[in-house]
Amino acid sequence: MDRIEGAARTAGGPVVDSVLRASHGLQSNYAALHSLASQLYTQGSLSSRVFQQLRALICPFDLLLSHVPAGSRVLDIGCGSGLFLGILAAIDSSASGIGCDANGRSIALANAMTERWGFDSRLRFVCLNLRNRLPMDVFDVVVAIDVLHHLSPSIREATVKEAAGRIRPGGVFIYKDMRAVPFWRATANRVHDLVVRGELIRHVALVEVERWFKQLGFSAQYREAVPRLWYAHELVAFRAPPLRVA
Numbered sequence: 001m002d003r004i005e006g007a008a009r010t011a012g013g014p015v016v017d018s019v020l021r022a023s024h025g026l027q028s029n030y031a032a033l034h035s036l037a038s039q040l041y042t043q044g045s046l047s048s049r050v051f052q053q054l055r056a057l058i059c060p061f062d063l064l065l066s067h068v069p070a071g072s073r074v075l076d077i078g079c080g081s082g083l084f085l086g087i088l089a090a091i092d093s094s095a096s097g098i099g100c101d102a103n104g105r106s107i108a109l110a111n112a113m114t115e116r117w118g119f120d121s122r123l124r125f126v127c128l129n130l131r132n133r134l135p136m137d138v139f140d141v142v143v144a145i146d147v148l149h150h151l152s153p154s155i156r157e158a159t160v161k162e163a164a165g166r167i168r169p170g171g172v173f174i175y176k177d178m179r180a181v182p183f184w185r186a187t188a189n190r191v192h193d194l195v196v197r198g199e200l201i202r203h204v205a206l207v208e209v210e211r212w213f214k215q216l217g218f219s220a221q222y223r224e225a226v227p228r229l230w231y232a233h234e235l236v237a238f239r240a241p242p243l244r245v246a
């Protein structure tokens, strides 16, 4: 296993860059995330492992992690092979969560990863189509990372609202998806999904997403557009309303 400078290993766990651990990765830390992703996935096909390493370079997981308070219980909808929760479990030994995805092979890889690193007491992955009901549980944080643009527009609002309903009062919904602008970056993203998944995606209008959260009484606490490589990301952290005392 490679040693990263300034890194530390949790008991039996992967080597985690100390900056990534201390700050939950407030600054862009591609090398550390890439290294962690390559350590997390030791099973599965070569292409699926390389794909996880590339995701760590493309997706601003460092920024997303900075919105997850230590010790959080997290629901990851459309979790893929569980990369976000795997990174979280590696950098925060008190974090836990559930990931769900419709792709059985991705869930199998996520489960192999959690068993390999002994995260299975804290993380659980379930094969579930977001057209169906989500696990009945309460979470501090819900994340939806690059999943909404894969859903049929007819189920996007209901999916977001159901997931938001699993958040405790005062908790956070971290929404991250691909931006529809600028045109060249959005086109690059369409080409990516066409080549990688054979799917012609439809970008999500952020104004609509913000409207759904407003209807639920959530407030946008943080908004950022993040260009990375040739991709354009947008991220909003929505805060759930606090519990009202009668």
Ligand SMILES: C[S@@+](CC[C@H](N)C(=O)[O-])C[C@H]1O[C@@H](n2cnc3c(N)ncnc32)[C@H](O)[C@@H]1O
Binding pocket: 055, 059, 077, 078, 079, 080, 081, 083, 084, 100, 101, 102, 103, 106, 128, 129, 130, 131, 144, 145, 146, 147, 150, 151
């Ligand atoms: C771009 S991947 C993102 C995966 C993961 N969130 C990440 O950031 O690495 C989109 C994921 O959404 C999942 N997905 C798409 N439609 C879905 C549905 N109807 N129900 C559940 N998962 C779905 C896909 O299987 C895929 O794993």
